[in-house]
Amino acid sequence: MKNHHSGGQRPQSKKSQTTLLEVKEQEELMKFLIAQLPHKNRNNIKSLLKKRQVLVDGKAITQFNHLLKPGQKVAFENAPAPIARQMRGVVVVHEDKDLIVVNKNAGLLTIATDKERRETVYSILSNYVKDQDKDNKIFIVHRLDRETSGLMLFAKNKEMKELLQESWKKTIAERSYLAVIDGKLDPSEGTYRSYLFESKVFKVHSTQDPDKGQPAVTHYSTLKSNDEYSLLKVNLETGRKNQIRVHLQDLKHAIIGDKKYGSTSNPIGRLGLHAWVLAFKHPLTGKNMRFETSIPGSFLKLF
Known part of the structure; x- marks a missing residue:
């Protein structure tokens, strides 16, 4: 049978x-x-x-x-499900019927680009939800740079995607990043503001001219430092593309491993940026959700 x-x-x-x-x-x-x-x-x-x-x-x-x-x-x-073995680089931290929170490894694109067709967080999660039910879908709400690791939020239906995107500023209570930079910031904490615009070659530039770009605000404080590097906690008031990377370059302390934005050091073989904390109010249940990942070991071993 x-x-x-x-x-x-x-x-x-x-x-x-x-x-x-x-x-x-x-x-x-x-x-x-x-x-x-x-x-x-x-x-x-x-x-x-x-x-x-x-x-x-x-x-x-x-x-x-x-x-x-x-x-x-x-x-x-007795053995893990095949799909669980295939989810290399993505760990599901929370899942309910409307949304999914994952922790992604550095090196994974959020979604395929014209140039890049290989595995992405989106394709891995798409397979994961379709494995539960072939009609399931996944929707992108925000992105992380390929070289950044950490927490990301995806919607499991169109209504949730729209709810999250429309009320993003009100819904997100906290988005904290960890950044390892070359040298020490003086003062050790502060807020940096500028206007960001993207060039034809997809590089983001910073200016103090409000007519030239979109406003971007970054708050930072030093958690640990030594003679060579500092570990910062960074909070975004605006989530522009490459914002933290460009602002730290402006402050003359580029993120380690960030050749594109001025770093000459690469002690851990990856970009020193990690999406550490994600806290938000669930748009449907109204419940306050807070997720925090551990500090990447490669960051800590520099201190």
């Missing part, structure tokens, strides 16, 4: 699955798993969810706060 399985389900081979647990009362998946798997800690369980190894009634679930109903069956796959 053929095994029909739809959208997010996977054909079940008895060999690949272990324990089958029955849900007795309504509760969040994480709580249920912690109680049922005393030999595993929270991180082990998060890893199982991330790798799509937890199945509820045969369907892979990644959200730890997924609500279980009495009578449902929870099973585990």
Whole structure:
């Protein structure tokens, strides 16, 4: 007999699955798993969810706060789902029915350009949501430069994309970046303002002439420094393309590894810029969401 399985389900081979647990009362998946798997800690369980190894009634679930109903069956796959193995460079930090927050590695483009067709955050996530249901889609809300790592927010439907883009300024409570620069800033904190415009060769330039570009405001403070480098926390008031990179060049302390904007050093083999904190008000539930990633190890080892 053929095994029909739809959208997010996977054909079940008895060999690949272990324990089958029955849900007795309504509760969040994480709580249920912690109680049922005393030999595993929270991180082990998060890893199982991330790798799509937890199945509820045969369907892979990644959200730890997924609500279980009495009578449902929870099973585990011994091996990570194929899609979880393919998501190189992208980790899903949060997902609900309307939006998805990911942490991306440096070196990944947000979306393909005319010149660039290789794997992007958009194509990886597109496959990821289509694996759950072939009609699912992903929508870009904002971008990160290819060489920047860190947190990004995507919408899972057109309504959410529009809601986020229309109310971006009001919705986003905090966007903090970490930047490693050459040398020390004096004063160690401050705000820099200029007007940015893009040249024909896609390089962004800064000017103090308001007629020439779009206003850009960057707040910065020094978290750590030594004789060679400083680690800054940077907050954007305006999210212009390459804004942090250009403003730090203006301040005569370019970001390490940023040859395009004036850096001559490259101690970690990548651009020293990371989208560290993303906090926003969920446009539909009104809930305050806050995500913070750990400081990249390569940044810390310079101090």
